[in-house]
Amino acid sequence: MFIGYAIVTAIAILANAGIAVADFLRARPVLANSAEVGLPESRLPWLAALKAAGAVGLLLGLVGVPVIGVAAATGLVLFFIGAVAAHIRARVYYNIAFPGGYLALAAASLVLAVAR
Numbered sequence: 001m002f003i004g005y006a007i008v009t010a011i012a013i014l015a016n017a018g019i020a021v022a023d024f025l026r027a028r029p030v031l032a033n034s035a036e037v038g039l040p041e042s043r044l045p046w047l048a049a050l051k052a053a054g055a056v057g058l059l060l061g062l063v064g065v066p067v068i069g070v071a072a073a074t075g076l077v078l079f080f081i082g083a084v085a086a087h088i089r090a091r092v093y094y095n096i097a098f099p100g101g102y103l104a105l106a107a108a109s110l111v112l113a114v115a116r
Contacts, residue, residue: 005112009062009069012105016055016076019102023048033098037090050079054106061113073110080106 022030023044034041054076061069080103087096 001112001116005109005116006062008105008112009058009073009109012073012076012102012109013055013058013062015102015105016051016058020048020052020055023051033092033095036092037086039086047079050075054079058109066113066116070110070113073106073113076106077103077110 019030026041026044030044031041034044039047054072057068057072057075061067061072080099083099084096084103087093087099
């Protein structure tokens with residue numbers, strides 16, 4: 001069980017750290033997607049910080065502080081539920097798989113963290 005948890009969580013860490021960096025750098029696709037869903041550009045650093053904190057929390061959970069890992073995974077699940085909801089509200093469906101994928105990774109990490 002731990003190996004599955006470690007693999008899924010490592011992927012979630014890399015994915016969230018990567019998108020946090022893209023948010024901090026205001027990558028063109030990030031700006032375009034944010035505009036489409038009605039997210040002000042001024043909120044990007046805050047959202048990037050939340051994603052980065054989630055990645056760090058998942059890492060801490062992976063290396064031996066399980067309560068932090070569970071809290072981080074829970075926070076990321078809630079965060080990406082909000083992201084999916086923003087896409088639905090704005091009727092931007094063509095790329096909803098991206099926040100949906102991050103949501104799935106966070107949820108899988110949470111389930112496996114609790115189950116181990």
